[in-house]
Amino acid sequence: MGAVTETSGPRLNLLIRGGTLVGEQGVWAADLGVRDGRIAAILAPGERVAAAEVLDAAGLHLLPGLVDQHVHFNEPGRTHWEGFETGSRAAAAGGVTTVIEMPLNSHPPTTTAEALELKQTTVAGKAVVDYAFWGGLVDDNVAALPALHAGGVVGVKAFMSHAGTDDYPYATDHVLFEGLKTVARLGTVLDLHAENDSLTRGYAEQLRAAGRIDRRAYAESRPPVAELEAIERGILLARQADPNARIHFVHVSIGDGARAVERARRDGQPVSLETCPHYLTLDEDRFAEIGPDAKCAPPIRPRDVVEDLWACVLEGLVDSFASDHSPCPPEDKSRGDQDIWLAWGGVSGVQTMLPLLLDEGVHNRGLPLPRLVRMASANPARIVGLWPRKGHLGLGADADIALVDLARTWTLEPNLLQTRHPVSPFIGYRFRGAVIQTLVRGVTVFRDGEIVAPPAHGQFLRPLPGPRAPPVVGHG
Ligand SMILES: [Zn+2]
Incomplete structure (x- = not known):
């Protein structure tokens, strides 16, 4: 040094x-x-x-600029929700210099090579920070993955439960298993939203039938067991599909999820996870006060779960931070003011990610700055195949x-x-x-x-050639 x-x-x-x-x-x-x-x-x-x-x-x-591997800019198709121009400006204001954009909430979703091409031409010249794309794995497109991969996506994203929009059907276990084999063969990564659909759907129906429209009902409908079961199942499917099937769990909100990933990692499985600042700074009581603006899936957890997740972060069990920036027009939030089920689920967070991690992480919890850099810049770049070009202060x-x-x-x-x-x-x-x-x-x-960016400064990024460096975890 x-x-x-x-x-x-x-x-x-x-x-x-x-x-x-x-x-x-x-x-x-x-x-x-x-x-x-x-x-x-x-x-x-x-x-x-x-x-x-x-x-x-x-x-x-x-700091090396943050690599936010989880943003929804919703372009094309729902640019009135965000779009690359404003979304990337928010990223820049938050110290985020690379964003990896999700395949859903845009329309068409990025589940075919044609949709990827359309997205690339639609957003070209609009971003002020660099960007890359996730492709999508839905219920019927395993055969499209090689073409998406050739088109330059960093990996493919799948859901294990309803995704919030009807044009993005969640992947069945059969699709996940076949998709994981393909992901291993291509040397890319499966990005997984892990919540059990039967549990979340069943509880939501039961609570709504009982007339519950309050905010805590939404949190109750997506209990920790729904997340943990899906994480454990994803790990099992990946291990059985191919020992090299790389899997990354998005927005993990429970310490037990981080520990499940840690066990698989110790068994040699190439598995990683992210958590988001809102799971570390809000809790269920705050969600009940704030309402729709803090509605997301998995939901904001009770205080003891938040504290347990922090313990996992500080122990070095969590690879990375991501914002899961998922904005919408204000009316899609406010219509859920009285009935939480009616609100769009998604937290707008790309601009506040680093300030929250500095405030609550570094200042209040003693998260060492080098660990913040590892989790917010270097490891996300490793996971999506952009390290050491991105997320790294080196020659x-x-x-x-x-x-x-x-x-x-x-x-x-x-x-x-x-x-x-x-x-x-x-x-x-x-x-x-x-x-x-x-x-x-x-x-x-x-x-x-x-x-103050010059016009069209943001560039499209493909993953770097060659095998990806594994994320670094643990102390030190
Ligand atoms: Zn998301």
Whole structure:
């Protein structure tokens, strides 16, 4: 750490001077040089070097830009819910420099090579951060996976329960099993929403038949057992389908789920998981107060479950964080004010992910900064096959950087949100820790509350060739 390293070549385009670098291995004072969009020098503080532009980062920490492997921008088809333009601006404002966009909630869903092509042409030139896509595995398209893979998706996403929109049927166990064989053969990853459909559907029907329309009824309809059973089943199906079948569990909300994944990992299975800031910062009592803006699936859990999930995060059992940013127009939330079943389920969160992790994780819970970087930048990049180009402060990596002020306190007001609709369960939340500036490939896209990206700066990314580095877990 602190060694002076520099690639040879002409003078630097940019020198970020006086800041503190945060990598997976540690935190250290260094100056960082950028050439042609990549990190070209990591220098002892104050080292004399020629650069076209100098950025003063005194008092700021430099994190590798976050890689959010779970966003729904809903384009094409439901761009009025979000879209790549506003969604990627929100990402930039939150220090997220790469987003991986989900195959559902857009229409058509990304379940065929044709739909992938349509998505690529529709969103081209709209993003201010870099982006990649998940393909979709639904009830009838295992045969389409090789073409989706060839088209550049980072993996395929499947549901084990109803997905919230009728154009994205959940995968039966038969489809999952056959899909996992194909995923292993292609060397890609299955991204899995693990909730048991029979349990969630059965409880929802029972509670609604009893006249329950309150917020806690929604939480009751999706109990932890529905999530745990589906995680255990997914692990079993993957193990039986192919020992190399890679599986990633999205938005795990229970510590028992993380422990189930940990057991499989110890048995040598290539399995990983993410959790989301809202499962770590809200609880069922807060959900009952906030209502529809905090409705999501799995639901926000009771306080003891939240504390147990935190224990797993701090123990190093959880690979990664993701926002599961899933916004909608305000009326799709407010119609559930009195009857929670009527509200769209999804939390808008790409802009608040890093501030929440700094505030609740680093400041309140002692999450070490290098671990935050591993879980929010490096491991997501590994899981989707973009590491070490993304999620990494090292020579040759893309100069994707979030400059944060750990000490700055601020309150989230609706006008600060860059999303299409100013909806968030964190309006009014007082944060310690703020994103001051965001760079994508060495170019500033966000600074002091404003989007300043040049037009069409965000680029489409394919996974890097070759086998994927496994995510790093545990202490240290
Ligand atoms: Zn999602």
